[in-house]
Amino acid sequence: MTTASELPAAPGVGYKPQHYSALLADPGAVQWLEIHAENYMGDGGRPIAQLRHLAERFPISVHGVGLSIGGETRPDPDHLARLKHLCDWLNPASFSEHLAWSTHDGAFLNDLLPLPYTERTVARVADHIDEVQEVLGRRMLLENPSSYLAFADSTMRETDFLRAVADRTGCGLLLDVNNVFVSATNLGLDARRYVEEFPMDRVGELHLGGHDEDHDDHGAPLLIDSHGRAVADPVWALLDEVLGHGGPAPLLIEWDTDVPDWPVLAAEAGRARHALARAAERAAA
Amino acid sequence: MSGTDQGLFRAAVMNPAAAVPSSLRDGSGRPAGRRFAVYRNNVAVSLTEALAEDFPACRALLGDETFRAMAGAYLRQHPPASPLMARYGAELGAFMDAAPQLSRMRWIGDLARFEFALRDSYHAADxxxxxxxxxxxxxxxxxxxxxxxxxxxxxxxxxxxxxxxxxxxxxxxxxxxxxxxxxxxxxxxxxxxxxxxxxxxxxxxxxxxxxxxxxxxxxxxxxxxxxxxxxxxxxxxxxxxxxxxxxxxxxx
Known part of the structure; x- marks a missing residue:
């Protein structure tokens, strides 16, 4: 098996087709690209042609949003076969998926839905990751979710859950710093403590994205992981904590809704480059 | 979590009138309440947006409000059968053919099949x-x-x-x-x-x-x-x- 991530410890962005020409003309700080696997499972046409061309110039990270690794049943074999086909021809630098479920009884719900953290769900998620890694012939990264609620029957902290799954399967982890901030705010947890407890030696990639602000029934803040705006300042501050613990890592800016013009996204990548450079200086000092 | 808990979760996500599953809490152990609406909203809005983007002519001719109401009914009866959103909406034409409130626009089903065929062609093999x-x-x-x-x-x-x-x-x-x-x-x-x-x-x-x-x-x-x-x-x-x-x- 290949290693979990061969991405450079540098900024990347989630690729959007509307940025194709501007990105190729001036990538700025961007050194790699992430694509959503499901958008490149057609048989041909422009999406595949663009991806082939981009892959000649940039390392590509394939990020799945539809494998339903946290589902009650094993990953859909047809979908896994499509994923294998994509990874086989593209040979990406990394493949990652979410600690979440999205498919139930043949229906795909197009959202990342939560699961309780118990020994039983550790075993189930680990079995599914074993199967994915076996079929793909590569290690994968598993991403921490954004949480809006908790389960009464959870018996483990999320960091312990992720560590247990990684230990059992050998998979790497993708630490989404915005998700940590969103979940900690929504559930009244300590984001810095989450970062301290996170198994940084497993991390193959970091994510940053924007969130929206709302409130729950009791007036408590409820942050929504919308990927529709710039990364919030406290999330950049939390990133510094993460980099302080784990050192520089491949760092992705996600912007999936209300997608801005290329210079705006490139500026976010520039800010990510500064954060990585500062962390490298601190580590060397 | 029992084997059917995700089934209950799904049913409650797809039906805004359904009770929020009782095992879901906020960070202080209180019932999740409208926090659950985040998932309801994500599912309904993301699928409606996907249909609105993929059937622009149907949306233009039905009007945005009517189209979104139609999409809301469609996504509950026909959720995507796979994570390939490019294939979503194959049955929208037949669904609209059968919708009594659209009986004065009997061409709308053909228009939806036409828009789906355009998208299908876009993703077809070279x-x-x-x-x-x-x-x-x-x-x-x-x-x-x-x-x-x-x-x-x-x-x-x-x-x-x-x-x-x-x-x-x-x-x-x-x-x-x-x-x-x-x-x-x-x-x-x-x-x-x-x-x-x-x-x-x-x-x-x-x-x-x-x-x-x-x-x-x-x-x-x-x-x-x-x-x-x-x-x-x-x-x-x-x-x-x-x-x-x-x-x-x-x-x-």
Whole structure:
């Protein structure tokens, strides 16, 4: 098996087709690209042609949003076969998926839905990751979710859950710093403590994205992981904590809704480059 | 978590009137309440947005409010069958055909099938079209026996309604009013962008016959059987110009 991530410890962005020409003309700080696997499972046409061309110039990270690794049943074999086909021809630098479920009884719900953290769900998620890694012939990264609620029957902290799954399967982890901030705010947890407890030696990639602000029934803040705006300042501050613990890592800016013009996204990548450079200086000092 | 808990979660996500599953809490152990609405909203809005983006002409002609109400009903009855959102909406045409509130817009189902076919063509496999020199080298006397293939991006639609004219009227400024005549349409993809072409009488039968592996002579007869009179030159020229003809599939 290949290693979990061969991405450079540098900024990347989630690729959007509307940025194709501007990105190729001036990538700025961007050194790699992430694509959503499901958008490149057609048989041909422009999406595949663009991806082939981009892959000649940039390392590509394939990020799945539809494998339903946290589902009650094993990953859909047809979908896994499509994923294998994509990874086989593209040979990406990394493949990652979410600690979440999205498919139930043949229906795909197009959202990342939560699961309780118990020994039983550790075993189930680990079995599914074993199967994915076996079929793909590569290690994968598993991403921490954004949480809006908790389960009464959870018996483990999320960091312990992720560590247990990684230990059992050998998979790497993708630490989404915005998700940590969103979940900690929504559930009244300590984001810095989450970062301290996170198994940084497993991390193959970091994510940053924007969130929206709302409130729950009791007036408590409820942050929504919308990927529709710039990364919030406290999330950049939390990133510094993460980099302080784990050192520089491949760092992705996600912007999936209300997608801005290329210079705006490139500026976010520039800010990510500064954060990585500062962390490298601190580590060397 | 019992084996059916995700089933309960799904049912509650898809039905805003359903009770929030009791095992869901906020960070202090209180019932999750409207926190659950984040998931309801994500599912309904993301699927509605996907349909709105993929069926722009239907949305323009129904009006945004009516289209979104239709999408909301559709996504609950027909959630995506796979994570490939590019394939979502295949049954929207049939769904709208059967919707009583749309009975005055009986063409809307064909328009949805047309928009779906455009998208389907966009994602279809690439093909190597037959070059002009290959075609020119075919001796005229052997043409009736010659078989061709069609590029995987080619689609033929038959409509009892002026579906192409309705689509143009909805998507192109200054397009003329649709006349009440049936229209057959060829969707071809010369490079990466699917383009629709109005077909003449018998042309759809001709293209379908070629696609089914019939030699040119048989395809011409199939067109004649439908249209009474048919000149294959125009449709053949269109297929060549749009890079729609390929070498035929090897025959067993």
């Amino acid at each position: 093909a190597t079209p037959l070059g002009a020199e290959t075609l020119a080298a075919i001796p005229p006397e052997s043409l009736p026996e010659r078989r061709f293939g069609l590029a995987p991006s080619v689609r033929v639609l038959r409509s009892d309604w002026p579906v192409l004219s309705i689509w143009r009227r909805a998507t192109e400024a200054g397009a003329p009013q649709a006349q009440p005549v049936p229209e057959d349409v060829l969707i071809a993809r010369p490079a990466y962008d699917p383009e629709p072409h109005l077909l003449g009488p018998g042309d759809a039968a001709f293209v379908d016959a070629l696609g089914a592996g019939a030699p040119l002579g048989e395809a011409a007869e199939a067109a004649l059987a439908v249209a009474g009179a048919h000149d294959a030159t125009a449709i053949l020229t269109l297929l060549i110009q749009t890079r729609s003809l390929t070498e035929p599939e090897p025959r067993p």
